[in-house]
Amino acid sequence: MKVLLTGATGYIGSAVTDHLVAAGHQVVALTRNAAPRPGRGWHAQLAGDTADPASLAGVVTPDIEAVLHLAPPSGDVDTDTAVVEALAGPLRGTGRPFVYTSGVWVLGATGEAKGVTEDAPTHPVDLVGYRPTIEQRVLAEASHGVRAVVVRPGIVHGRGGGIPALLVDRARKQGVPEYYGKEDVRWAMVHVDDLAELFVAAAERAPAGTLWHGVAESAVPVRDLARAAGRAAGILAAPQVVTVAKAAETFGDLFADALALDQSVSGAAARAELGWRPTGPGAVADLVSGSYRPVEVFGAPEGAETDAEVAAIRRLVAEVEHAQQHELVDRFLSLFRRQDPVWTTGHGKRLSGFAEIAAFTQKVLPGATAYATAVYDVERVLFLQPGVAAVNVRQQPVASDGSRITDRPEGRPFYVLVKEDGAWRIGAAQNTLAVE
Known part of the structure; x- marks a missing residue:
């Protein structure tokens, strides 16, 4: 028409x-x-x-x-x-x-x-x-x-x-x-x-x-x-x-x-x-994680296809936040790839392989948000190649009402994400405390 x-x-x-x-x-x-x-x-x-x-x-x-x-x-x-x-x-x-x-x-x-x-x-x-x-x-x-x-x-x-x-x-x-x-x-x-x-x-x-x-x-x-x-x-x-x-x-x-x-x-x-x-x-x-919070993107051309991939990555990070905030062990673990993932925690503990990550999560996540939790915001995405992305995240500690806990340091998680069977998964992660 x-x-x-x-x-x-x-x-x-x-x-x-x-x-x-x-x-x-x-x-x-x-x-x-x-x-x-x-x-x-x-x-x-x-x-x-x-x-x-x-x-x-x-x-x-x-x-x-x-x-x-x-x-x-x-x-x-x-x-x-x-x-x-x-x-x-x-x-x-x-x-x-x-x-x-x-x-x-x-x-x-x-x-x-x-x-x-x-x-x-x-x-x-x-x-x-x-x-x-x-x-x-x-x-x-x-x-x-x-x-x-x-x-x-x-x-x-x-x-x-x-x-x-x-x-x-x-x-x-x-x-x-x-x-x-x-x-x-x-x-x-x-x-x-x-x-x-x-x-x-x-x-x-x-x-x-x-x-x-x-x-x-x-x-x-x-x-x-x-x-x-x-x-x-x-x-x-x-x-x-x-x-x-x-x-x-x-x-x-x-x-x-x-x-x-x-x-x-x-x-x-x-x-x-x-x-x-x-x-x-x-x-x-x-x-929270859409059109009102722009993300810096590198390594991929502008366009709808890249926008869709960035949106999917942001949804994954939002799932990390949701699983952490609600102490959902299985949901959190489902965000990692099964084949040889690695994770260095914010306290420097090195975890290698899915079994180690699962054992650690099952031990520390239940009860972790009794007094505080955190919000996760994607700030930069670098596409290293199709299906592999390096992602910078800002992690801020918050109280139950969503207000910032000012006497706790922020985190700077860094994820290497891998796309498998059409879905992004965490292949490697490192949580680093941001100390002034």
């Missing part, structure tokens, strides 16, 4: 462009001006501003086979209604798709309900107060022969952007991770690339007059997100909750209310009926 895409230069629009092109579609980007944007993967570019409905006259030409409206709302209900009219009107009677982007904030606080669905009533926070009206205006186009569809994304993460990036920035500036409202607030989350896949699915096969929640994780505790954002910022401290009134001093009343919104939202319908399959990392994992 030839797809007209508004918001094509934005955070979500950039990901949607990538996934539309990968699915074989041609993207016609609507941008505020006609200045060329090389390297975007667009088939064509048109000038038009969704804050000025009159500028959209004629942009939906007869060869446009779908319209995906991802541009942010203007803040004025009449303007946004006119934009829908300008973009959807030319599609009437064609059966072609018009996909509108809303958001789960139109649902308001979901209370004790778990995973509310698309048929739940709307109680929008003031920031998105008129959005349900626009949703209904879009869905009404189904009666005029438009395959009208509404997608409500959760809070979007991934590619180092979105609201989670704000949490990282605030942690870095304040010196402590923060979140807003109450202790138990939860957010419905989705990875930006998973959301992009849902937009592709909606354009390709969603029935007319349907509404879909773009949610991969129904209810992520924001306290956990804040702790992870602190770690991404290099701030190992217990998160603090900030009142809405205090947050409003920084973000304004409307956005502060939205950030404090407690929700549990289901995205099951899109999985069951559109075949949507979210595969991206969860929001907490993405903050």
Whole structure:
């Protein structure tokens, strides 16, 4: 299909462009001006501003086979209604798709309900107060022969952007991770690339007059997100909750209310009926060891293949951390290759062969985290050859609340990883204390 895409230069629009092109579609980007944007993967570019409905006259030409409206709302209900009219009107009677982007904030606080669905009533926070009206205006186009569809994304993460990036920035500036409202607030989350896949699915096969929640994780505790954002910022401290009134001093009343919104939202319908399959990392994992923590990479070309290998290595190191923190002996040992691994511990004990490593681990790991544990962050990866990587890791001792234990030295684990049967394993490891 030839797809007209508004918001094509934005955070979500950039990901949607990538996934539309990968699915074989041609993207016609609507941008505020006609200045060329090389390297975007667009088939064509048109000038038009969704804050000025009159500028959209004629942009939906007869060869446009779908319209995906991802541009942010203007803040004025009449303007946004006119934009829908300008973009959807030319599609009437064609059966072609018009996909509108809303958001789960139109649902308001979901209370004790778990995973509310698309048929739940709307109680929008003031920031998105008129959005349900626009949703209904879009869905009404189904009666005029438009395959009208509404997608409500959760809070979007991934590619180092979105609201989670704000949490990282605030942690870095304040010196402590923060979140807003109450202790138990939860957010419905989705990875930006998973959301992009849902937009592709909606354009390709969603029935007319349907509404879909773009949610991969129904209810992520924001306290956990804040702790992870602190770690991404290099701030190992217990998160603090900030009142809405205090947050409003920084973000304004409307956005502060939205950030404090407690929700549990289901995205099951899109999985069951559109075949949507979210595969991206969860929001907490993405903050801790994903796109919000860049890694220096050497010895391999830039590109998706190298990115995938680095992501797999980071998952392995995250497994080391998880096994250590939860004293999971068998899980920890499963991360070593069976054939002749070697390990020098932080206290200089040399272990040779899997049997020695297993015996040592079975002796020392149970009970090791009674008073403290550690976090592990990949800092550098050197690919020595395909399937062999040298990895520098930063190991920091933390208390049970995630705060840094300042009177204990850091570690600098060094791993030589070997890829066997499609999975990375530890072939050699040396833990070195970093003493000033």
